[in-house]
Structure formats: C-alpha cells, structure tokens
Amino acid sequence: MRRFLLAAALALSAAASFAQTDAERVRAAKALTLDRKYVEARAAWTEILAKAQGPAADEAAYWIARSSENLGEHQRSFEEYGRFLARRPKDRSTVEEARTSRIGLATKLYRAGQTSYVTVLQEGLTDPSKTVRYYAALQLGGLGAPSSREALPVLKQMLANETDADLLDRVRIVLLRLDPKSLSQPAPSGSQPGAGPARMLRVRVFEKGKAKPKVSINVPVALAEILFDSLPPDAKDEMKRKGWNSDNFWSRVKDLGPTEVIDIEGDDGERIKVWLE
Numbered sequence: 001m002r003r004f005l006l007a008a009a010l011a012l013s014a015a016a017s018f019a020q021t022d023a024e025r026v027r028a029a030k031a032l033t034l035d036r037k038y039v040e041a042r043a044a045w046t047e048i049l050a051k052a053q054g055p056a057a058d059e060a061a062y063w064i065a066r067s068s069e070n071l072g073e074h075q076r077s078f079e080e081y082g083r084f085l086a087r088r089p090k091d092r093s094t095v096e097e098a099r100t101s102r103i104g105l106a107t108k109l110y111r112a113g114q115t116s117y118v119t120v121l122q123e124g125l126t127d128p129s130k131t132v133r134y135y136a137a138l139q140l141g142g143l144g145a146p147s148s149r150e151a152l153p154v155l156k157q158m159l160a161n162e163t164d165a166d167l168l169d170r171v172r173i174v175l176l177r178l179d180p181k182s183l184s185q186p187a188p189s190g191s192q193p194g195a196g197p198a199r200m201l202r203v204r205v206f207e208k209g210k211a212k213p214k215v216s217i218n219v220p221v222a223l224a225e226i227l228f229d230s231l232p233p234d235a236k237d238e239m240k241r242k243g244w245n246s247d248n249f250w251s252r253v254k255d256l257g258p259t260e261v262i263d264i265e266g267d268d269g270e271r272i273k274v275w276l277e
Contacts, residue, residue, distance in 0.1 A: 022051070026059075033063060042067035058089035062098065069101060074112075078105040099124070099132045107139045118145050125154055134158055134167075141174040149178055156182055172220070206271040214270075 029044035042064055049060035065080035081098045089095055106120035121143070124136025137154035140147065151174075158171045159182070175182050203217040 022048075022056075026056070029060075029063065033067065036070070038067040038070045042071075055090070058084070058087055058091065058094075061087060062089070062094050065098065065101070069105065074105050074108050075114075078102055078109065078117075081105070096129050096131060099127060099129065100135050103132065103136050103139055107143060110143060110145065115145070118143070118147055122147060122150060125151060138170055138174060141178055144177075152179055152182070176219070200277055202273075202277065204273045206273075208270060 025044065025048050029041055029048060032038075032041035032044055045060045045063045045067065049057055049064065052060055061080070061084040065077050065084055068077035068080055071077075081102045084098055085095065085102075103121055103124045106117040109117040110121075118140070121136050121140040124132055125140070127133050127136065133154055137151040137158065141151035141155055142148075155171055155175055155178070159168065159175065162168060162171075201219045203219075204213040205216075206212075207214050
C-alpha cells in the first residue's frame with residue numbers, strides 16, 4: 001500500500017511539474033511575442049504545439065501564423081493560417097482574425113504576381129462573418145483585378161447599411177473606381193433644380209471650337225471633400241497663400257447649392273466649366 005501511495009504521489013508531482021513547465025513555456029512565448037521577437041516567438045509556439053492538445057494547441061497554431069505574418073513571410077503565414085483553421089478551433093474571434101488575415105495576405109501575394117490568390121478574396125465575399133465579407137470586398141474592389149467588380153454587391157450593401165464615417169469613406173473611394181454611378185443619389189421626389197444641397201461636382205474641358213468635351217469628370221461632392229481633405233499640408237498651405245481657405249473650402253462650396261462655379265476660356269481657346277448640381 002505504501003508503495004502504491006508513493007507511486008501515486010510521484011505521478012501527481014510529475015504531472016504538476018509538467019503542467020507548471022508547460023504554463024511557463026506559454027508565458028515565455030507570449031513575452032517574446034509582446035517584445036516583437038517574432039523568430040524566437042515562432043520557435044517557442046512551435047515547441048508548444050508539438051506537445052499541446054485542444055485549445056492550447058489551437059492557440060499555438062494561431063500565434064505561429066501571426067509570427068510569420070509579422071515577419072513579412074506572406075506565403076508561409078497564409079499556409080499556417082490555413083492549418084490553424086483546418087483544426088476547426090472554437091474561438092470565434094481568432095477564427096475571424098485568421099480569415100481576415102488570409103484575405104490581406106492573399107491581396108499582397110496577388111500584387112506580387114501570384115494572381116491565383118484572387119480566389120481567396122472572391123470566396124471571402126460570402127463569408128458568414130460580416131467583418132470578413134466587408135474586408136474582402138474592400139480588398140478585391142481596390143485590387144484592379146478583372147474580377148474586382150464582383151465586390152460591388154457587398155460594397156453597395158455597405159454603403160446602404162453602415163454608418164461608420166471612416167468605413168463609408170473607404171467604400172466610396174473604391175466605388176469611384178468601379179462604379180461611379182452608384183455614388184450618385186436620385187433627386188428627392190418633387191425637388192426643383194437648384195434647390196437643396198449640391199450632390200455632384202462636374203468638370204468639363206472643351207478644346208477650341210469643339211462642342212463635345214475632351215475631358216469629362218463627375219465626382220460626388222462628398223467624395224470630392226474626402227479627396228480634398230487628404231491633400232498634403234504643403235498643398236493646403238499653397239492654397240492659403242493664393243487666397244483659398246482650405247479649412248472651410250468644401251463647407252462653403254456645399255452651401256452654394258447647385259450652381260456654376262467656374263466657366264473660363266484659356267489662352268489657347270480651350271474652355272473649362274465646373275459646376276455643382
């Protein structure tokens with residue numbers, strides 16, 4: 001009996017010691033990750049994955065992929081996220097983050113010439129997570145790929161349903177490239193020309209003696225304001241030196257309502273017209 005109790009005590013002590021060692025390994029791996037020592041962190045998490053099971057193994061697999069992503073090893077990280085997801089982990093937040101990261105990595109790999117990765121973005125458009133769908137639409141829409149227009153339904157859904165200003169700005173910029181007409185809103189029923197705020201900024205450049213414009217630009221006023229706000233500080237300073245107050249320029253323009261802004265004729269006979277409607 002004494003021998004049995006001694007053996008049991010030794011077994012429990014060994015198990016406790018192993019558990020303590022394992023917990024120490026996890027703490028050390030997390031510390032390396034926080035210190036941005038990603039090569040060492042990846043090695044530490046790989047060692048943990050070799051011995052862990054269940055959620056602990058899922059956590060290690062996730063942080064291996066994150067370490068590779070932080071090291072800029074796009075293809076390796078993409079594959080490691082795939083192996084993490086293949087484990088069918090139960091933590092929804094890390095699953096969503098992994099799917100989002102794979103889309104970002106696929107975008108970078110596509111831009112580097114590996115065009116087959118575009119299918120990852122296309123698949124992301126039907127992801128059950130709204131966050132992943134939205135991210136896939138923004139990435140695919142801005143990619144300039146033949147399939148970029150496939151993102152339009154999700155982008156239009158975002159434009160109609162979301163209220164976050166920063167998100168909507170990003171959506172409008174992508175839609176301006178893909179489908180500018182989707183940004184123009186129909187006039188309210190019963191409205192009169194010249195009534196209410198201006199919605200579109202229109203620019204036309206005519207060559208001398210020509211009735212058809214050589215250049216035709218239609219930009220939603222809201223988007224024009226976004227682009228204007230993104231001008232570098234030195235450009236805005238130059239405008240101020242020329243008498244334009246960049247701080248309230250677009251608020252004053254919108255207050256004008258539908259109206260003609262510029263109609264001038266250049267030295268070579270070209271004509272430039274700018275108006276709001």
